[in-house]
Amino acid sequence: MKAAAPRDFDPDVSESFDSAHDDYARLRRECPVARTDKLGGFWALTKYDDVERAAADPKTFTTAVQNVVPKVAFTGRRPPLHLDPPEHTPYRRALNPLLSKERSDMLEPATRKLARSLLAPMIARGGGDICGEFSSYLPVHVFGEWMRVPAEWLDTLHDSGRAFILAVHSESSEAMKDTSLRLYEMARALIADRRTTPQDPDIDPTSALLAARWNGKPLPDEMIVGTVRQILVVGMVAPMVMIGSIAVHLSRDRELQQKLRAEPALIPAAIEEFLRLYSPYRGFARTPTRDIEIGGRCIAKDEPVALLYASANRDEGVFADSDQFVLDRPNIDRHLAFGRGPHHCPGAHIGRMELRIAWEEILAATDGFELDGEITMTRWPEIGALAVPLRFT
Template sequence: MSAPTQDFDPETPEDFDSAHREFSRLRAECPVAHTGALGGFWALARYEDVKRAATDSATFLTSRQNVVPKVAFTGRRPPLHLDPPEHTPYRKALNPLLSQERSESFAPAARRLAQRLLAPLVARGGGDICREFSSHLPVHIFGEWMRMPGHLLDPLHDAGRAFVLAVHMNHPERMKETSLRLYEMARELIRMRREAPQDPALDPTSALLAARHEGAPLPEEMVVGTVRQVLLVGIVAPLVMIGSICVHLCRHPALQQQLRDDPALWPAAIEEFLRLYSPYRGFARTPARDVTLGGRTILEGEPIALLYCSANRDESVFPEGDRFILNRPNIAESLAFGRGPHNCPGLHLGRMQLRVAMEELMRATPDGFSLAGEITMSRWPEIGPLQVPLRFG
């Protein structure tokens, strides 16, 4: 690395608030920070730097290392692992299937699923909202979107959670093992679609198989990688986001009751929660040339983490950035779903899941909910809780 300094330690044990305090310090004192931990990387803490790196895909590449810590040991997975224009055919195939209209069409199924998952927690008077609710909900919603057969959903949940925990424990061998299980599921799904093709306008796997770039099909292993990426990428963020929202509402019972009394406030509330608790800090870029940011020179090839969770609390853009402010005037500036060619294609599906999940949780807990034990936090690249025990009533 070009800088031997240790401006922060990403491996310090964290509670729900400590990482945000540290990122606030970095924004004020060291907005372009370096650490030798997790393989060594730079971190951008301020809004404008993160936005620039996310938007300028010619300078800041995603094809060399796309996440901190490095977790891609088992092949390239479009579109995240490719730069434009190489990534474009994969986004072109998937984007129509992730439109707002299509995403909202899954809301009734999401609502029924949320009610079913919450029923045993209601019967017991509470439970771990992450382990028992938000780790299952996105798997099944993505299963609906992917049109996956039912027998693959529980294995997808188990493999996805195992991969997340392996990343959480920074266990490379376990990451490889669980990633290969997800690859096996991707290949099985592709085999099924080849044997019994479905409408590409409805089925993501069939859309990828039907896609053409310069007249040729997309490479087989790249299609496998894309399906593997899609199977997992939409699972983790809702898991930790629902946990973060629940912790916040436990700390602010008046807001909890306000949102319970007026469900029409949830769309705006979701946007502010996404800003305040953006679930990623480890999406990475690698400069294609030496660059200078914040007076520090980052050499070509050195990984850079985009601290979205810090950028979205940057006080120069979001006054009182550590506070929840419903209907914040400039909420559209939020980087919760990224920017540029690698902005999250599933943003509409993600918003729908969060809204439905919280509406149903409020409906299931007319007497409120509160924390009932210790919170377990995720580690890089996510930020947010993996365990949030709640008491209903």
């Protein structure tokens, strides 16, 4: 009879805003390389050094098999996240110039205008769900602007993307497939439009992928479709969850809320510390290409491993007072909220800009805010708040 797989933690348990971080602190103390039989069974690395090493070593920890827990890529490979170097290089080479700090700055006026228009009805009512009414829309429209998606597509993109996220949280493979296929249809339609009406590849991401060459040949059609499909969703979730989590923190810490409202120049530094404290993805998955030993535990080749950035960013051995908000933390540049290694998030500049603008506008438009109901939490692979009802005071 086969022995039962050890369960050092339960990733399927219902969570509060703080409970997952409490459990990860326990794992770092007692079982830093942890195993569970839930969500298909996987290992989890919780310590900073282990996570950083694995993220920077694609030869030992490949992303080409499974890139998140639970496994959700049922409908095709989506570069560059699903590929390792050098295969992922032409996709990053095509997209990275369009995700520069300069390009992010160009999006700032439209982002600020959008933030104000989304906040206006909430301000008039005296509150609302900052995620459902504000942060679920802001990144969709910003990425739509960046991708030059037709304006009439944006509501459909918002609804389809949110439906996919909820399907992942429900662990329904059929719902994941159905909602993912809707996003693939949008990706194919966008590519067909660019083939019919080409745009400048120095401006338009889809055109840049169509113009890209690898060993003198165009990128495979289905891989371009997968890349556009990936882009349509990847920039939507993290800002939505981050804004929700920051809202919870500032509702609890009214002194910090007032300090940032009075001194908006502090907001960029605060955003970096919030990214460390509330990394919106627990971490991406990797698959060992050989048997390995980490922290005295043996992980067999091909067993899924989750790199828990959310835990690593609170590692007490790296960040002093790791569960506390510390403005201008001296080693804040070490946080892993945007990953590490070849899959470091290329959209980091846009993400930071969205968070900064969002909080400049929320704080400027209010005299204060507090929680006004129950917080709804995300499930794996995200971590943080999915719905945060606020009352503006």
